[in-house]
Amino acid sequence: MAFRSHARTFAGRPVVDVPADGPLPVVTGPVCWRIADWHYDRDAPEGTLSERFRDRFDRFVAQAGDSVEALVVGSWGYAAVHHAPIAQLCAAAPRLPRLRSLFLGDLTSEECEVSWMLVGDVSPLLTAYPALEVLRVRGGLLFGFTPVRHDRLRELAVESCGLSRRFVGAVLDSDLPALTDLELWLGTDEYGGNTGVADLDGLLTGKLFPALRRLGLRNAEIADDLAAALASAPVVARLQRLDLSLGTLGDEGLAALLAGQPLTHLAALDLHHHYLSEQAAASVAAALPGVRVDVSDPQEPEDDDESYRYPAVSE
Structure with a gap:
């Protein structure tokens, strides 16, 4: 089995993609937002955070941070080169006060094999979000x-x-x-x-x-x-x-x-x-x-x- 598709539901909610730009789509009822930005930058130093993902995530938090209760994080650039945005997620905790469910690493095998994914220590997410109730993580390299x-x-x-x-x-x-x-x-x-x-x-x-x-x-x-x-x-x-x-x-x-x-x-x-x-x-x-x-x-x-x-x- 390979991961061939992204999560369609998470934490009992339908997953809605965050667009690359512009306003968020109008939704009815509770949803889980999914943010991702797959791209390959051959010049990016290995292990750095993707600036494109950083900007997209910050824009999303500015748009909807106060209301986000469930979040799926997909590609953060090319996950075999760019490091997972754990530090960015932790830094954003004050602007995501209602977040209760988080899935980090919703990538298909075409985007990155799980064994290549640069993730890191995921436990700081729990420290940053003391009210978190659901945490799902996927990863391989430097997984801690x-x-x-x-x-x-x-x-x-x-x-x-x-x-x-x-x-x-x-x-x-x-x-x-x-x-x-x-x-x-x-x-x-x-x-x-x-x-x-x-x-x-x-x-x-x-x-x-x-x-x-x-x-x-x-x-x-x-x-x-x-x-x-x-x-x-x-x-x-x-x-x-x-x-x-x-x-x-x-x-x-x-x-x-x-x-x-x-x-x-x-x-x-x-x-x-x-x-x-x-x-x-x-x-x-x-x-x-x-x-x-x-x-x-x-x-x-x-x-x-x-x-x-x-x-x-x-x-």
Whole structure:
């Protein structure tokens, strides 16, 4: 899978594009604004902020800052050259007093592969916006996080083709008492995704994030290991939704998951994009009556002397 389209909805709202110039379009009802400016400047020093994006963002904030409640940030120039506008977003916080939902990194693969995206440490966004309730970030290069305390954040999603144990550890060391939804795209070791099951121990034991009800450990090449660990993980008992989608789950991992603690209390189990046999995929719904189970998008391993499985986003 590649990111082939931009978000059409975010935080339960339709996404409306900010025009390159002129007034904002007239909207009815709550919307999520999306600001982006894709361009390639071959002379731009790597790691600098795009001046074109800076100007467009400042113009948008001057037009609508007081009313913006949800915001999607797409291309900030060419994301493999220009650095994500985290500092600019943080500096604009006083002019965005009602912002509650933020998605940084809504780029298609044609605009920039996720593994090339220059993002940086995203945790300053939480410090700058103490009232933020939803944060979704996508990135690859120089992708970082620092432990933070935030009283209002309910949903945190991190999309990547490789999340390091340092990044994941910083998230898990954060104090997020209101967090109900956590989604981590663990990715592959080839792109820095060296997080193992042991690195998730505090999360799986249920000692962290007391309000957590929905957990996604997605896009993982270690999906079988995760499934086996979740079979006895105390955190599962208080979840409403468990998501192992977009990864490399196979029959062995599924068997371990289903042989463990009861899962019938779940409202939903998402396993889509998997490497299950037809028989194994069919067995899940039978084993979990009343649970919404998604086993769509089956994959076939690639064979070249040995069998290879790939998560959905691996570059």
